[in-house]
Amino acid sequence: MTDQSKYYKIEGEKLVRTHRICPKCGDGYNLGEHYDRYVCGNCHYTIFKRKGATATRTKGTGKRSPRKRVRSQ
Numbered sequence: 001m002t003d004q005s006k007y008y009k010i011e012g013e014k015l016v017r018t019h020r021i022c023p024k025c026g027d028g029y030n031l032g033e034h035y036d037r038y039v040c041g042n043c044h045y046t047i048f049k050r051k052g053a054t055a056t057r058t059k060g061t062g063k064r065s066p067r068k069r070v071r072s073q
Helices: none
Strands: 008-011 014-017 031-033 037-040 046-048
Touching: none
Parallel strands: none
Antiparallel strands: 008 014, 031 037, 037 046
């Protein structure tokens, strides 16, 4: 099980959610945050992040070089 304290924060008298909630599954199902998308672990609902959002990326430029094709002989 995961520690639920990272999903909620108390500000004054209010409980604030720190993660997005799945619109299909409802309350209790948080969307996992990846570098380019948010994904529900229950129903696999996916929300893609915008390409211009460079602040959310933590490693590298996010661009990969294409794989080199090797032909078997």
